[in-house]
Amino acid sequence: MPLDASLTFYGAAEQVTGSCYLLRIGTLRVLLDCGMSQGADQIREWHKFRFPFRPKDIDAVILSHAHIDHSGLLPLLVARGFSGNIYCTEGTSLLLGVLLKDSVQLYLKDLEWQNRQRARQGKSLLDPVMAVRDVVQVLEQTQPLGYRQKFRVAEEIELEFLDAGHILGSAIVQLQLKNGKASRRLVFSGDLGNPATVLMPDPSQVVMADIVLMESTYGDRNHQPLNRTLDEFAEALDNAYAAGGNVFIPAFALGRSQEILYYLGLLYQQKRLKQKMVVLDSPMAIEITKIYSRLMDEFDPKDTQLLERYGAKDLQSFLPILRLTATAEESAALNRVSSGAIIIAGSGMCNGGRIVHHLKHNLWKAANHLIFVGFQAQGTLGRQLVDGEKRVRVFGQQMVVKAQIHTIGGFSAHAGQSELLDWASAIGGQPQFYLVHGEPKAQQALQQRMLEQGLQCQIAQKGKSITL
Structure with a gap:
């Protein structure tokens, strides 16, 4: 019996930032990360942004870590109707409030400045799309878990966080998906740490997987000693x-x-x-x-x-x-x-x-x-x-x-090409890899190296869905 499940790449596909992937299994809908894309005029981006799904239809969010390009859209998700749990590590839960509050306050300050300019020009003022109260609500919906603590998000999903070694609280997301007798092991690397850097331990190794979403920020090069x-x-x-x-x-x-x-x-x-x-x-x-x-x-x-x-x-x-x-x-x-x-x-x-x-x-x-x-x-x-x-x-x-x-x-706190290849090749089973969190040049170089090593590898495309 096939698993009735799919995964859609909504962010950090063929680009580095904006991490967001929608997992559907049966009638359940779970987001892996909910991050901001960085680079353009943030006021304009916030006000024209529309989720490619209805926030109130999302049952839960699983967060790899607290960086804004992985978590920054959570206040907007809540403001637009999401009311489910947000699962993350204990370290991430401590950091989320600091980062999200700062992000929203910066947005509100920039909006105030822009509205003053609009008033002088005789233009209509912009209403805020979110507020600090939405950050408070995000924190109330957060449910922290320890590393290697298996937790059943729903009957169909068992979650386990492994240490990604990237920043405090960063995690590799392991999901055991089940629907009747069918099952799949889905792994999202989050941001994998660079073993050479300080403070954080080396990334944990995944034992086995069927599908792996793997970051590729530095997929085309290694870091110098x-x-x-x-x-x-x-x-x-x-x-x-x-x-x-x-x-x-x-x-x-x-x-x-x-x-x-x-x-x-x-x-x-x-x-x-x-x-x-x-x-x-x-x-x-x-x-x-x-x-x-x-x-x-x-x-x-x-x-x-x-x-x-x-x-x-x-x-x-x-x-x-x-x-x-x-x-x-x-x-x-x-x-x-x-x-x-x-x-x-x-x-x-x-x-x-x-x-x-x-x-x-x-x-x-x-x-x-x-x-x-x-x-x-x-x-x-x-x-x-x-x-x-x-x-x-x-x-x-x-x-x-x-x-x-x-x-x-x-x-860099990201793994270089050699570390990515070592991490990927040590995963048991015959996983299908999808490269995320990278610019096209880096992803193409990493994909070529992975194919040369006999690994099944594709580059995730924004808006595309895969059947699990």
Whole structure:
């Protein structure tokens, strides 16, 4: 008897962000992730966005982790009628409130600014599509589960989370689907971590699967060795110090900011850091760093042992020159610091947040250095800068780019091509792989390598459904 089930790829198909897949088994409808696509005018995107299904028809959401491109549409899903449970790990449940509240408040602030502009132009005002109360409702609907804790979402679905090693709480989603005597094992990798990076343990290995949705962000390349990456990072910091300017590091508040603090702490403890001030200029990153410090038992043991070796009890004590700037006034005051500072701020792709204000004041100064330590999606300001654009628009105004731009890929929290291949080839059974979370070039390269190794592999296409 065949399994009466299908899977539809609604997001992060032939692109990196916007993770969203609809699983249907019998009359049950479950979303795997509900994430935002990143890159365009977010106000316009929010207001024209329509779910390709009715939110009130969704029975449950299973969340791989808390990053906004995996979770960011949850408040809108709730605002438009979803009332089911949201299943995630305990770490993700702690982080969700911080990220979603920040995302919605940023949206409301930007909407207020845009409505002021519309009023001056005699245009009608835009009503908000969601509110902070929708974030509160998301949290009320969240049901946290531990790693390797099997849980029956419904009669037809048994769920188990494995550690993906990407960020705090990140998970590989394992689903045992049953309908009568028919069954299938469906696995969604979420974002698989890079074993070489710090803080998180290596991704767990899946024993067996029939269908695997696998991320492919770095499917066309491997990351350089971490020692070389750290040397490259230290050299960029040295060059900025010698030039007499400041260093600006766009970094996501969740995951990347904490890793960069660890690396800066390591350079400081090794007496390789010339700058005398490091600033974490993000209220959200500050709050998340405190959560990381509370959950250090989920770190990779080798990293907690190193902290202990230097007498540090958390990331802040590992980097004593760290300053935390929670308020907007403290952030604005950083513009008066002309040299010798390292400023970490979000967003990681420069499509919002305090980093954009810093770019407005500093991108045109040749002494400054801008260090990218993460992936930059198509359509973002970060991608324009990484691609070498000499003139960009910041807050609607054209600006010349004179700051030195560095791109350091070895810090990625995503598995590279070799790690993806190793993870995939170790899965038992004869799984059919579908590549998600990648740009076409990366996916095509990974697909070719997987086919060469005898693995069944297709590239997921947006809007397409497969029968399970």
